[in-house]
Amino acid sequence: MASLNVGNLGSLGDYLREQRRTAQLSLRQLADAAGVSNPYLSQIERGLRKPSAEVLQQVAKALRISAETLYVRAGILDEKEREELETRAVILADPSINERQKQVLLQIYESFRKENAAESEASS
Numbered sequence: 001m002a003s004l005n006v007g008n009l010g011s012l013g014d015y016l017r018e019q020r021r022t023a024q025l026s027l028r029q030l031a032d033a034a035g036v037s038n039p040y041l042s043q044i045e046r047g048l049r050k051p052s053a054e055v056l057q058q059v060a061k062a063l064r065i066s067a068e069t070l071y072v073r074a075g076i077l078d079e080k081e082r083e084e085l086e087t088r089a090v091i092l093a094d095p096s097i098n099e100r101q102k103q104v105l106l107q108i109y110e111s112f113r114k115e116n117a118a119e120s121e122a123s124s
Helices: 009-022 027-034 038-045 053-063 067-074 079-093 099-123
Strands: none
Touching (some): 053 067
16 A cells, blocks of 8 residues: 655654654554554554544653654644743743742743744844
């Protein structure tokens, strides 16, 4: 059967295969860990199926990688959104600062993003 490779699915499948091999997992082991069928995961790797965000999250968890990275590869999320989500997640997960400090830091971060976006628009 020919691979469809619709959109980014080919690169998603290639990336998943690479991550699975790096983790030294067989297709069956990853499928079991992610709670999906072996044939379904194989079809994702070959670019024949477009997985849901939920399936991608399960696979990411099993591989111990960022679900957002898989969302970008699958075309569910764009790169800028992923970077923003990851930055926010890192700030919120930092145990060395308290909740009030986290919220202030997020507000500062957002104000810088807005300021830079406005400057970028003005110079365009």
